[in-house]
Amino acid sequence: MKIWALALLQSTAFVLLAPLFAGWVKWVKCRLQNRRPPPLAQPYRDLWKLFGKEALLSHNASILFRIVPYIVAGATLLAAAVVPLLAVNLPTAAIADVIVLTGFFALARFFLALAGMDVGTAFGGMGSSREMTISALAEPAMLLAVFTLAMVAASTNLSTVIEQVLSDGLVLRPSLLFALLAMCLVAVAETGRIPVDNPATHLELTMIHEAMILEYSGRHLALIEWAAQLKLMIYGVLIANIFFPWGIATTPTPVALLVAVAAITAKLSILGVLLATGESVLAKMRLFRVPAFLLLALTLGFVGLLSHIILEIR
């Protein structure tokens, strides 16, 4: 019973802290670019404001358009419940393995793309088509990285994978190195950050994710934005906890949990700084360069898989 409460607490923390992580990335980015940063709580205020506003619907919006925000938020929430944030061995980790996690994201994206096309504006369709192009290329790369992890740990369950990496201690594994790099590239593409997409832009010709949700307003928009922030946080936690799992609680004792909170805060802060630095240094690439970028991710994933088979077995 206690462990279920802990799992629930972890998922709630995940959902509540996701806007803070997005705010942190934005804050660091502003500091790096010599601008005055918004307060860290700004994403919460934005969400609060959006929840208070009326949701406007276009005349030819179908029922699909109205339920998609809930599907997207629900799928992302389920995904967040699966990822170990503070402790391993929680019952929620057994809901789904890492392949189903990819499936949750795919489900959310599929419905978002449908909603983008539903109203029939030019931008929505364009955004949907671009998003699907990118995700069709990113998903194989993601799965190759996931398969590499699964082969290293002999399991696709995230909790087991993390425990395996923890029990190995500090081992220089070429496969995990390449899987990490592939995962970082995929995370950038999937969460729509620079250099693939610019989360801050509303310039018509370059936007991808923003183009799809252009028709949304009010609480629908708030849910979708929250889901996007949650997705960013999920990828951050995946990278931080799978490849650098030190500090995560293996037993549900208060001390271990406190250590885990401190560790994940430190890891996510560093990741946020890295992401913001990357976004400040790089320029957004042309849409037609994105396949090459994701081909690189695919190659990295593949070399990781091969190096596990060739170098690490026996």
Add this chain to the structure above:
Amino acid sequence: MLAFLPLYQQAILSLAAMILFTSFVLLAQNGVLAIIHVFAWQGLLVAVTTAFVAFDSGAGHLYFSALMTITLKVIFIPWLLHRLVRRLGIDRETHSVERPARVLMSAAALVVFCYYVAQPIQQYSAALTRNTIAISMSVVMLGMLMLITRRKAVSQVIGFMSLENGLFFAAVSATHGMPMFVELGIAFDVLVAAVIFGVFFFHIRDSIDSLDVGQLNRLAERDE
């Protein structure tokens, strides 16, 4: 299994994987200068791996091989190619890869093939580096693939040199290096080859006004 090895032995395996990755990058890279730089990085990785293997096996002459690799393949040949490319005025040119996805897929297939070919060899070796034999064979194969898929002379030369990197790495990982005599001979061969290629670049360009080797087909005699 891997966790019981000392850290520098794990480093050898990681470096081997990185060498394989540079081969993939060479295959997919477009810019002329970028190809040369990646080639230099590959040489550096091979040299560092050789030094680690020397430390692991106690074969002192491998330090010398590593040093030779650095002077030749990390400094001299990239510098020579850099200068040639600038003098030919093609440093901003891009050698686009035709169908990069297909090239990379066939490269992956080649690596799997090499893995199966190298497996019987690996069974007779007890050295730590036995697993890297497949990697070095794949580097050779990927060099060949680069020779086949590229049309521009400079990239083909890089493909050839990277193939030689693979051979050297195979010698290091399978038998802790070749005899010094052979190694020196190969090093000078590569050196001379680099210089001769440089001369050839100018000749090819003089005769067909381009470094696109595909155009050499047009030199064939034809019944008009």
